Amino acid sequence: MKKSLFLVMAGSIIIASCRQTTPAPEADTNDDVILHAWSWSFDTIAANMKDIAEAGYAYVQTSPANTCFIGEDGGMALFSQPGDSVKGKWYYYYQPTDWKIGNYLLGSRDQFKSMMDSAAKYNVKVIVDVLPNHTAVDHTAVLPDLDNAVGGHDKLFHANGMTDITDYNDRYQCTTGKMGGLPDVNTENPDFQAYYMNYVNDLLSLGVKGFRYDTAKHIGLPSDPLDSLAERNNFWDVATGREEVKGVRLSVPRDSLFIYGEVLQDRNVKEAEYGEYMDLVASNYGHALRNVLEKADFNADSLLIWHHPVDGKHLVTWVESHDTYCNQHESAGLTDEQVRMGYVFLTARQNGTPLFYSRPAGSTRDNYWGNNRVGARGNDEFKHPEVVAVNKFRRAMHGQPENVTASDNGAVIAVARGNAGLVLINISGKTQTVDIPTALPDGAYTDGIHNTTFKANNGRINGTLAPFTSYILTY
Template sequence: MKKLIAIASAALLVAGATPASTRKSRADNDIILHAFTWSFDTIAANMKQIADAGFTYVQTSPANTCFVGEDGGMALFSQEGDSVKGKWYYHYQPIDWQIGNYQLGTRDGFRALADSADRYGVKIIVDVLPNHTAFDRTAVLPALNNAAGGHENLYHANGFNNITEWNDRLQCTTGAMGGLPDVNTENPGFQHYFLQYINDLINLGARGFRYDTAKHIGLPSDPLDPRSKQNDFWDIATGRKGVRGLSLLMPDSLFIYGEVLQDKNVKEKEYEEYIDQTASAYGHELRQALENGKADIAALSDWHHPADPSHLVTWVESHDTYANAHESAHLTDDMVRQGWVWLTAREKGTPLFFSRPAGRTPEKYWGNNRIGARGNDEFFHPEVVAANKFRRSMAGQPEQIGTLDDGTVLYVARGCKGLALINISQKPQKIKMETALPDGTYTDSVHGLTFKVKKRVLTGKLTPTSSALIF
């Protein structure tokens, strides 16, 4: 029998682990589909398939009024000579906080999306980005300027100076990120105006928010910008505090998490008191294992984050790793699926599946290159669907994770109810391992593979770069 390297996560205090946050832990069966650049109408039209695939949340791209670039062209990313112009990132350049933009759809379209989600039992997360405005400050609309008490008051005193030292918290939370002017998120007028937008989304049906560039918005312990009296944005954004008579609606029913990319001096523990966070370092470790076709279980058992793992959003890749530096775009869809099975089979973390563009290849990142269109078919691939159903079926079951001794096969055992086997190599693998599953013959629901358990020893085979879910 091959040697097993196993870790019982419930009993292990891994490096970096800390006591649980005082905030309520999330359910361990939630699953997010990131419908990257899908229009509101497209998401609504595909809601039944999203629900049937086992996703409990769908995350939209930013819904706010945004900068209109390249004459409103709808390409994901145009290059010199392309007949259709455009860039996906224009909806990450706010010019006002009203629902609707030329890339994703109207306020009525969002309402219809929310109605469709409710019909199929799926909840909506909206990506929001109060940290900055568009590069072109002249495009900012008068209502937003007026709410902040004038255009200059909309920004931090340091807000036009580019960040040069990313681990300096004053620069990080008040300076311009990549040239994007940094909003004074502590300005009560801005806070009130932004919160009206958030509450409008909630009234239409949103039930969660992803805060873009969250680590660039100050915490109470951070140094103050000269134009700010107190760093209270997160108290207001999470409903602990009101502003000018307005408070966040239904704060206890919302899933709020932030893009807190890990680095030195990020203060993850203080962010944890307010919001869930992205497990960016863990995603990097997982991609390394997938790329190598071999995993170090010690690296994958450590969440590489000081927050309680029940407050982490996990991913194989994000829209940033795919669309910015293309760090993950070369990974094959098969590789991404095996990483997804690993994350989704695990007890902790809320996994997020990034929907890649339709028609994409490792060489052609943008695929069919259209904003608003549905992504490729991977979100309802049988392996993805099986992993999602496995997760929901295993809710409440403790996990044990491990690898076979050469690291090519990962496994996640959930009590005595289920087992996920993941071959991340490009060769077939014979499986012989101890298991808590009862004796019997099991058939994997995706590939129809047969596994036998006799005297608590499981035997079977895995095809290259594939998984088996036994439950």
């Protein structure tokens, strides 16, 4: 006699017939997801921490917390053009003038601490974007405490640090030269390392649980050429707690932290060696995914390989990052719906740690900057019901292996997790009807977000999907 089984999962009621199954061995899976609260102030993040937690994010990533260059009279615009009444640029917080907590764009140290208290209350872990590679374009704005700590202003930079990089695939230029006008810090100077690690340890003392290393591929590895002012390329050994410097060491165990690096892929980038120290961004995979989304065809690129020498379990995955959105607007042409479909795909998968980049509130394909204010919350997409459901699905599918397939026309992607769950994603702007293989037991599965029922029978599942819509089904 069959019995009906009713499960409540991420707000969904799923109806299926109950049968005895033999549990499959657990697969090695990633469970966590990151919200990149891009340009949100510390107060704004704190005010939204309850929503962040309830949306299923394990981590929230802040923009850089360090003291930074004050540009355009301290204006708070994300991006201003000549003649705009409100001035400013979002990227000034990527131009350090000192390594201490607090800046005019995001908030003070006390406001940062209040944000951390809120994170602890809601059990959300905080990742801070850190950038030891360079200072502000106007290096004369560097504050005296930093200059004094490293032995004088001239000791702060590599000997090659004021020379523009002309070949980003030349490792000496890449790791010692000036990138985009940003003078290159002598990250091998022990005095700088100790000063920087005191900043890191201050962040850790307030409860920070991880770091995103900006421009990580521009900081040398042990195998890289030495700048004439450096004795050893040992920054990463110090930053990840393998070594102490001048009596200063990473103050918590390395394995208690989530650390990943912005090592954008190109020719002659030593991804595997960087991967010995930290997780890495899957930038080529993001490009492939955007290609698939733009063409509404799973077969337009290869999404079954990671396009990376590092294993998927140690990659941070995204549809877009703040750089692809803000700098060249490479991803800005994707609609919010397309980005959401891509994020649902990444999050349904077995591996990678997905990052959801929060676009500005009010942003459109004609107005990338939306409300155009640093400090304000992004749009509501980070807590869209489909995003919330797939975040919770991911954790519920712990230990379940994936099987990624697609409809014949490539418009619908199916991510199965063992025989316990299935996510169906229509990446096209047209209604799609599917009849595809499934490992789900026979029965009717109703997605609680859209109240749409799919029927599984004899190893196949069928149903109809609305344009740019995803469906989360669990047994």
